[in-house]
Each structure stands twice: as C-alpha cells, then as structure tokens.
Amino acid sequence: MDLHIEGVENMLLKKSINVSGSKSESNRLLILQQLFPQITIENLSDSDDSKHLQHAVTTSEADINIGHAGTAMRFLTAFFAMQNDKTVVLSGSHRMHNRPIEILVQALRDLGGDISYVEKEGYPPLKIVGKELTKDSVAINGNVSSQYISALLLIASSLPNGLTITLLGEITSIPYIEMTLSLLNQLGIESTFKDDTIFVKPQQNLDSKTVVVESDWSSASYFYSMMALSDIGSEIKLSSYRRESLQGDSCLAEIYEHFGVETTFEENTITLKKKNVISRAVEKSGIELNLKNAPDIAQTIAVTCFGLGVACELTGLHTLKIKETDRLEALKAELTKLGATVSVTDHSLHLEPSYEIVKNVRIETYHDHRMAMAFVPLAMKVPIQIEDANVVTKSYRNFWEDMKKIGFQCKEL
Ligand SMILES: O=C(O)C1=C[C@@H](OP(=O)(O)O)[C@@H](O)[C@H](O)C1
Numbered sequence: 001m002d003l004h005i006e007g008v009e010n011m012l013l014k015k016s017i018n019v020s021g022s023k024s025e026s027n028r029l030l031i032l033q034q035l036f037p038q039i040t041i042e043n044l045s046d047s048d049d050s051k052h053l054q055h056a057v058t059t060s061e062a063d064i065n066i067g068h069a070g071t072a073m074r075f076l077t078a079f080f081a082m083q084n085d086k087t088v089v090l091s092g093s094h095r096m097h098n099r100p101i102e103i104l105v106q107a108l109r110d111l112g113g114d115i116s117y118v119e120k121e122g123y124p125p126l127k128i129v130g131k132e133l134t135k136d137s138v139a140i141n142g143n144v145s146s147q148y149i150s151a152l153l154l155i156a157s158s159l160p161n162g163l164t165i166t167l168l169g170e171i172t173s174i175p176y177i178e179m180t181l182s183l184l185n186q187l188g189i190e191s192t193f194k195d196d197t198i199f200v201k202p203q204q205n206l207d208s209k210t211v212v213v214e215s216d217w218s219s220a221s222y223f224y225s226m227m228a229l230s231d232i233g234s235e236i237k238l239s240s241y242r243r244e245s246l247q248g249d250s251c252l253a254e255i256y257e258h259f260g261v262e263t264t265f266e267e268n269t270i271t272l273k274k275k276n277v278i279s280r281a282v283e284k285s286g287i288e289l290n291l292k293n294a295p296d297i298a299q300t301i302a303v304t305c306f307g308l309g310v311a312c313e314l315t316g317l318h319t320l321k322i323k324e325t326d327r328l329e330a331l332k333a334e335l336t337k338l339g340a341t342v343s344v345t346d347h348s349l350h351l352e353p354s355y356e357i358v359k360n361v362r363i364e365t366y367h368d369h370r371m372a373m374a375f376v377p378l379a380m381k382v383p384i385q386i387e388d389a390n391v392v393t394k395s396y397r398n399f400w401e402d403m404k405k406i407g408f409q410c411k412e413l
C-alpha cells in the first residue's frame with residue numbers, strides 16, 4: 001500500500017494519543033518470562049517484532065522465521081542456545097540474512113553453545129542445538145551492536161554460575177544495556193556494571209512480579225517532529241510515559257527543546273507543546289548531536305531539521321548501516337529527492353540548511369518502518385507520498401490510525 005499524505009491547518013491542537021508499549025522493553029520481558037514464568041507483563045508492545053518473538057518462544061515448531069525483527073533474532077539466538085534438548089533453525093527476512101551476528105554466535109560458542117551457519121558464515125539463518133552452557137565468563141566486542149550484549153545478559157542469571165562479560169572496544173548504544181540491567185534489577189536479579197565488566201548473579205527462582213512496560217519513546221519521536229514543525233500553541237498528549245524512563249530515546253524531550261518543543265510530565269502522560277520558535281543558536285549554526293546512545297531517533301531528527309530549514313551534523317551513527325536498511329544511504333537518497341543538500345560517511349550525516357521542500361515526492365521506505373514514519377511530519381508542510389506504508393507495523397501497529405486521528409489526510413494510491 002502506498003499513501004498520499006497531506007496535513008490540514010491547525011491540526012495539532014489538543015490531541016491525545018495512547019502509544020503502545022516499548023518494543024525493546026517488551027522483547028526483553030518476553031524472553032525473561034520464559035525463563036521465569038512468575039513474571040506478568042502489562043502494556044506489552046503490539047509491534048510485529050514483539051509478536052514474532054512471542055510466537056518464537058511459545059511454538060513447538062523447529063523452523064522459526066522472525067522476519068525483520070533484529071532484536072528478536074539476537075535475543076532468541078542466546079535463548080535457544082541454552083534450551084537443552086531443543087534444536088531450532090532461526091531465519092528471517094532477506095535483510096535479516098545480511099545483518100551480522102557473528103560476534104554473538106562466537107560468544108555463545110565460547111560459553112559452550114552449539115550454533116552453526118545454515119547459509120553464509122557470520123549471518124542468519126542459524127541452526128541452534130540447545131545445550132547446557134557451563135562456562136561463566138566471556139569477552140565480547142561492544143562497538144557493533146548492544147543487542148549482542150543484552151542477549152547474553154538476558155540468559156545470564158539462568159546459567160549455573162551466572163555470567164561475567166568483559167566488553168571490548170568502545171561500547172555503543174549503552175542505554176539499551178542499562179535497560180536490560182534495570183529490568184533484571186526490577187525482577188530481583190542482581191548485577192554490577194563497572195568499567196568494561198558486567199557481572200550477573202545466578203538466580204533459580206523469582207517472586208511473582210508484574211512489570212508495566214512504559215510506552216515506546218522511539219514512537220514518540222514522530223510526534224516531537226510534528227510538534228517542532230507546527231505553529232506556536234500546538235499541543236499533544238501522549239501516554240503512558242514516565243519521567244524516570246529506562247529508554248535512552250527519552251532524551252528526545254531535551255533535544256526538542258532546541259526546536260521550541262516543551263515537554264511536561266503529569267502522572268502517566270506527557271504533554272508536548274510548541275512554545276517557541278527554534279532557538280537562535282540553532283537557527284544560526286544548526287545543531288550538532290552525537291546519537292551513539294539513541295540511534296533509532298536519527299532519522300526523525302534529520303527530517304525535523306530539514307523541515308525546519310536548519311543545518312545538522314549528526315555523529316555516532318555507525319550502527320545505522322546494519323539496521324533494517326542502510327539508514328544513512330536511505331536518508332541521503334530520500335532527503336535529496338526532497339531538495340536537501342546532504343552528505344554521509346559511515347558514521348555521520350551532514351545536512352545543509354535549505355529553504356524549499358519539493359512537493360509530492362514519493363519516499364521509498366526500504367522495508368524500514370522508521371523511513372516511513374520519520375518522513376510523515378513533512379506532510380505538515382507539503383503533500384508527500386510514502387511507499388509500502390504498512391512497513392510501520394514492525395514497531396507501531398496503529399501508526400496510520402493515529403496519523404488520521406491527529407488530522408492527516410491519508411489517501412491510498
Ligand atoms: O536492545 C534493543 O532493544 C535495541 C538496541 C539498539 O540496537 P544497537 O545496539 O544495535 O544499536 C536499537 O537500535 C534497537 O532498535 C533496539
């Protein structure tokens with residue numbers, strides 16, 4: 001399905017949206033719930049990725065396809081590696097078979113796991129023969145994807161002696177590692193993270209516990225972007241969010257202050273208000289951000305800056321090349337079609353200020369939900385078309401219903 005999208009005047013006034021639970025928190029809790037059935041999860045994400053993961057841990061089938069769900073692929077590799085007497089073949093979409101997993105597979109092999117590559121060395125599909133993992137320490141490269149580390153952390157307390165992980169190189173996406181440790185802590189599983197070493201204590205049993213997942217901050221980013229591009233006085237309420245978030249992408253609240261968007265927290269709701277025009281400093285020199293702790297909001301921010309006509313220099317983006325698509329190249333291609341002057345390296349994006357947006361451009365989405373969602377706010381400025389619009393369900397099932405609710409006109413092409 002391709003969509004033509006247009007905004008209407010004054011559309012962002014006093015709207016309320018209930019965003020589904022965090023995909024990252026949900027995926028962690030679904031694995032932990034298999035290891036500790038005493039856990040009850042509330043506000044679980046309704047994303048395709050979480051549904052894939054939930055199916056994978058509950059099915060008796062030996063062939064499991066997890067589609068585009070990268071986190072699920074990584075977490076399930078560790079989970080199945082320690083499921084004694086169970087053998088599975090874990091596969092995914094064409095793109096998934098080109099997203100590297102060797103660092104995690106090697107770490108699990110070092111712990112005693114039996115994992116082999118079905119097609120290409122270093123990539124899914126994987127044949128995993130479940131075994132008791134008896135070793136209790138491992139070293140792993142931390143600069144490619146934090147998901148490999150979270151995968152090990154999720155199974156760590158179920159290993160006979162717990163697990164000590166030594167992280168090598170500069171650690172990327174640290175808030176996601178901290179999210180994993182915080183969830184373990186909420187459940188009563190003890191851990192320490194000091195310098196480059198993480199230790200998780202073994203744990204046989206847990207007390208019954210209900211965990212309420214906070215709503216997804218990466219999904220909230222699209223509303224921040226719309227707010228930045230809207231008129232002063234616009235306002236939207238999003239639920240259910242917390243001031244003390246486990247999600248690194250909650251840094252949005254601070255970042256979007258530069259674009260005149262104010263966030264207030266009240267009980268479980270955040271209110272975003274367009275309070276001011278963009279700050280003078282940003283208008284004059286653009287914005288520089290290192291997003292190594294929040295890679296999933298890079299596309300949103302690049303498009304916001306383009307829509308506002310301000311320059312940006314985004315760094316710390318090395319993980320974007322191995323996500324649902326090469327997000328750096330995809331951003332460059334689509335922003336250029338809209339009239340932007342943009343350049344990328346393997347780890348950064350540079351956007352020049354521009355003053356016009358080309359109308360009716362058809363945005364390619366490259367099987368990447370965030371390519372679709374990140375470009376939609378521009379429809380507040382000019383009509384825009386989004387190819388393969390259903391791609392959004394990977395993380396945000398009701399995205400298009402919510403866009404209609406806040407006033408976008410979406411027509412099928
Ligand atoms: O652990 C997680 O839930 C995630 C970690 C991040 O990946 P990297 O560590 O590969 O950057 C992020 O991009 C992804 O969407 C979700």
Ligand SMILES: C=C(OP(=O)(O)O)C(=O)O
Pocket residue numbers: 049068069070071072296323324370395
């Ligand atoms: C990168 C993402 O997901 P994953 O790596 O889990 O496919 C994402 O949701 O932006």
